[in-house]
Amino acid sequence: MALLRNLGTTLGKWTGRPAARIDADAGDPDVRRVREAAEAADWATVREVLEARPESEDRTGLLWAVGDVAGAERWLAEATAAEPDAPLPRLAAAVRHIGWAWEARTAASAKHVSREQFRIFHERLDTAETWLYEVAEREPEWISPWYGLQITGRGLQVGQETARRRFEAAVRRDPHHLGAHQQQLQQVCEKWGGSHEEMHAFAREAAFGAPGGTPLGQLVALAHLEHWLALDSGPDARYIRQPQVVAALNEAADHTYRHPDFAGGPGLLPLHNTFAMAFSLAGDTASARECFRATEGRVTEFPWNYLDGSDPVRAYTEHRARNGR
Numbered sequence: 089m090a091l092l093r094n095l096g097t098t099l100g101k102w103t104g105r106p107a108a109r110i111d112a113d114a115g116d117p118d119v120r121r122v123r124e125a126a127e128a129a130d131w132a133t134v135r136e137v138l139e140a141r142p143e144s145e146d147r148t149g150l151l152w153a154v155g156d157v158a159g160a161e162r163w164l165a166e167a168t169a170a171e172p173d174a175p176l177p178r179l180a181a182a183v184r185h186i187g188w189a190w191e192a193r194t195a196a197s198a199k200h201v202s203r204e205q206f207r208i209f210h211e212r213l214d215t216a217e218t219w220l221y222e223v224a225e226r227e228p229e230w231i232s233p234w235y236g237l238q239i240t241g242r243g244l245q246v247g248q249e250t251a252r253r254r255f256e257a258a259v260r261r262d263p264h265h266l267g268a269h270q271q272q273l274q275q276v277c278e279k280w281g282g283s284h285e286e287m288h289a290f291a292r293e294a295a296f297g298a299p300g301g302t303p304l305g306q307l308v309a310l311a312h313l314e315h316w317l318a319l320d321s322g323p324d325a326r327y328i329r330q331p332q333v334v335a336a337l338n339e340a341a342d343h344t345y346r347h348p349d350f351a352g353g354p355g356l357l358p359l360h361n362t363f364a365m366a367f368s369l370a371g372d373t374a375s376a377r378e379c380f381r382a383t384e385g386r387v388t389e390f391p392w393n394y395l396d397g398s399d400p401v402r403a404y405t406e407h408r409a410r411n412g413r
Contacts, residue, residue: 106385115357155183305344
């Protein structure tokens with residue numbers, strides 16, 4: 089297997105394709121810096137990176153990079169205790185508790201999660217919720233606590249009405265916040281108690297209700313991928329290859345990264361990976377090739393883990409080759 093992967097990398101170079109590799113930072117260099125600081129338990133540097141990215145420029149990705157670091161709950165507790173009235177350490181600690189909760193639950197299906205695992209899962213999410221509400225009260229203009237409450241709410245199964253209120257609180261602070269919209273899209277998916285119809289309606293309303301060039305067009309592609317994922321083998325391919333689905337994907341692309349006002353930014357890489365997968369599954373070779381070219385071989389784990397949870401790069405490279413890139 090290693091030989092085949094090495095051969096694939098070499099062939100990629102021969103054909104002018106950049107070697108595919110996971111980009112865990114989603115194209116944002118600050119993500120690596122804050123993650124490395126968190127791994128070193130260096131709160132001073134974590135604070136510096138977070139404060140340099142104000143809420144108005146969306147620091148949720150940086151917060152989640154900290155929250156994904158195993159063991160960060162220990163030194164974040166110390167940072168919070170040292171500044172009990174400061175919102176930022178409490179916010180980072182809350183985000184870490186969300187990641188820590190999912191570590192306890194694991195990604196297993198509910199029937200394979202023990203009662204004790206669920207107890208710890210809910211306990212940690214409850215703590216995160218308490219701290220997120222405290223931060224929201226202290227910093228009423230911040231969107232990050234409301235984004236976090238969208239995630240804790242789904243884990244705690246607060247229901248669609250409460251989830252909707254949390255989403256609305258988030259977008260009142262940042263109307264075009266992609267992360268908040270992605271969380272609400274998940275909330276209205278069939279697998280979380282919504283429906284395909286509600287999911288597609290939400291995606292289109294959000295995408296085309298926003299100015300051209302914003303990244304919210306990605307929601308349309310995500311909705312079609314979620315619909316595809318919910319179907320059995322056979323019906324899934326027939327669904328996503330329908331002419332109206334291909335047309336909807338291109339309409340969203342035209343309103344997003346093909347739009348003359350598209351500014352790019354840190355969200356560019358996940359967006360192109362998402363559209364690359366959607367167009368490839370839909371059989372639109374030209375559009376898929378356009379997106380694969382834009383990624384320059386940098387693979388985001390999501391959504392390729394929908395195709396291969398153990399090796400997203402392999403899923404990416406297979407589809408890239410299938411589309412002539």
